[in-house]
Amino acid sequence: MLLAATKNFLVPNLTxxxxxxxxxxxxxxxxxxxxxxxxxxLDDRQANIRQGILDSEEAKRRLAQTEADYQQAMxxxxxxxxxxxxxxxxxxxxLRDEARRRGEQEAERIVAxxxxxxxxxVRRATEDLRRDVTGLxxxxxxxxxxxxxxxxxxxxxxxxxxxxxxxxxxxxxxxSAP
Numbered sequence: 001m002l003l004a005a006t007k008n009f010l011v012p013n014l015t016x017x018x019x020x021x022x023x024x025x026x027x028x029x030x031x032x033x034x035x036x037x038x039x040x041x042l043d044d045r046q047a048n049i050r051q052g053i054l055d056s057e058e059a060k061r062r063l064a065q066t067e068a069d070y071q072q073a074m075x076x077x078x079x080x081x082x083x084x085x086x087x088x089x090x091x092x093x094x095l096r097d098e099a100r101r102r103g104e105q106e107a108e109r110i111v112a113x114x115x116x117x118x119x120x121x122v123r124r125a126t127e128d129l130r131r132d133v134t135g136l137x138x139x140x141x142x143x144x145x146x147x148x149x150x151x152x153x154x155x156x157x158x159x160x161x162x163x164x165x166x167x168x169x170x171x172x173x174x175x176s177a178p
Contacts, residue, residue, distance in 0.1 A: 130159065
């Protein structure tokens, strides 16, 4: 009968029971002493991986923020540089206009001074000429008339005559000028 029982694979024999008990003991030992450190190591590894992913996402976010800040700073620097160039151009134009205006004023002042100097020279020359002509006329009249003339008494008459001659000489010039 024992022989018949050993030949039937569905009926467990005593070896099977010992093997089952040994398996359960080994399984209990593994479950109690080996599996918790392994599970802890796996959990720690998983936590490290999660933390690494979170850190890399944070680094990516910071990198994107830094790039955005950098781009904004570059844009602001470009705008600032453009504003500074425009301001420098505007100041240069102001300085050029002011220098031109000062140059024109200086030229006008020099021309006005030259005109007044010319007018003063013309007046002086006219007065000198008038005195010389008056003296010559008196001298000629004395020689022609042969008698002495009172130069001071006739000077007014001579001056008036010279003024009339000057007015007549100036009238055709002013009529032909325009």
